[in-house]
Amino acid sequence: MTADLDELFTALSRRADAIPLAGADQARRRGRQRRARGRAALAAAAVVLVATGTGLVVTRPHPEPEPLLPATEPARIRGMAPVGEPLRIAEGRMWNNTRIAGDRVIGFSADGNGGHETVAVDARTGATLWRITGRESFYRGVAATPKVVILLRELAPQSTTDEPVGRILEFHDPVTGAKTWELPHTDHDQFVLHQDVLVRLVGATTALEGYDLVTGRKRWTAPAGSALGGGSATSTPIRMISGMGTGAVSDVGSSSALFSPDFADAVPYTDDRLVDLSRSGQITIRDIRTGKVRSTMPGHPDAEQLFAYEGTVYTEVRVGDRRAVAAADRVVHQSGDAWSLDYPLPCGRDRLCVLENDTNAPMERPAARMVMIDAKTGAVLRTTGAVPRYGDNAFRLGHVLTSGGGEKGTTLYDENGEARYSDFGVGGFVDDGNALSLSQDAGDRRFTVRGISTVDFRKVELGEIPEVSGRCDWDERILTCPTGQELGIWRLNR
Helix, strand or coil, X not given: CCCCHHHHHHHCXXXXXXXXXXXXXXXXXXHHHHHHHHHHHHHHHHHHHHHHHCCCCCCCCXXXXXXXXXXXXXXXXXXXXXXXXXXXXXXXXXXXXXXXXCCEEEEEEECCCCCEEEEEEECCCCCEEEEEEECCCEEEEEEECCCCEEEEEECCCCCCCCCCCEEEEEEECCCCCCEEEEEEEECCCEEEEECCEEEEECCCCCCEEEEECCCCCEEEEECCCCCCCCCCCCCCCCEEEEECECCCEECCCHHHHHHCCCCCCCCCECCCEEEEEECCCEEEEEECCCCCEEEEEECCCCCCEEEEECCEEEEEEEECCEEEEEECCEEEEECCCCEEEEEEEECCCCEEEEEXXXXXXXXXXXXXXXXXXECCCCCEEEEEEECCCCCEEEEECCEEEEECCCCCCEEXXXXXXXXXXXXXXXXXXXXXXXXXXXXXXXXXXXXXXXXXXXXXXXXEEEEEECCCCCECEECCCEEEEEECCEEEEEEEEC
16 A cells, blocks of 8 residues: 555655855865865875886776765765665554654654554664564554653544644653653643753733653643633734744644654754744743743734744734735735745755745646745845745755655755756655655656755666655665565665
8 A cells, every 4th residue: 555646745745954055265165175175085086196106006896886076065965875674554554743852763653553663773783772562542643752752642532623632742761762751741742842942822812831852741831812712723813932943944834743643754943043923913922931021013914924034033924915925013925926935944044935825827837936925125136937846845955945745846946046956756854965865767667766965966777676655754874665564774885
């Protein structure tokens, strides 16, 4: 049994975790590195001349020729190799998701009765470290950070009304698998996942609660907002919270991972600022570890979405019948008559990238564009044709990567907003110099894995993996995917 390909591509994504736009210092640093590599190459050539002069000949067999591509910084990914043997699950079951938690890969499998099997595998050897099962109620999936493994239990089927649905977050030790604490909540609550703290906005009261992520100890509370009630899913929220993004950003976000871990990845915020926004537009910046107020400022009332990056708070608002993006109390960008705002993404300090769809394009031939904006002035810096997407977006080191489902594909944009690479796969960033793309080629149920340099935008085929049955995960070291009855791990070679 395999997942629907469009849903699979929509579900697949990767956290983006790096640094902001590169400047002159970064360019000078890369220049010094290139000159150092040149001197090293000359030294190596001198050693070869000396060796051959004394009659010494060294031969190195190459069963398969490697692509003759220049090096990048960090080192270019040139191939991949399996780590241990794939972990098989019992007949009639399949792996749904894999997650990376430090040096462990966490595999998750749900059964038809709502139970689960969750297994930790050593990412370096492929050895099984621990295994837990649960049959109490319906398990939605697993999220993971280096410090915790989080399972989501749903206490009742998803409601078709606006009534809150009871859920429980179970927190487990990634080293032993032991459950350390749990947090009952509803799907009307909001969460911000920090590397050390979990903040909950209680939907029924709009009060805030801060918990130690590892022990579950309640660190702080803040009173309810100006009015009670979480509001319906379609109304303007009475209160919203967000972490403060720094360096790299991704639209998969930590809150989504705690509500739909089968479709989103947990990426903990590392900045210690929590953004608290009221319906009236009051913005409160709190210390996420203590809940103490650091500053306040006026914002735009009746905001519908909230995100923040490098000290700038953004909201999605309505201007007439159109969606727009505002920073504090001023509108930064509003789509034109022929375009509708699809997704905004911070793509640098005081820089905003907005994906828009062409409202006049036929359904069978959708069209999109990416607009790069100066967030301080609202000036449009560049407009680039984009691949229509229904997936994930990420920003890293001045580059933007969009990845969608089905035939929507993956596109990589440089720091000037120009599209430099595109294919029909799904992918994400690996590190400062590399991205990955997984595509299912025509007539073949297997997936081809490609590495793309974010320095020169050239690609290399890394290998093939079996057809995936759920969401993959990767970092700078490994790629891991559920492939039906097997959970696979591959080391990325450079």
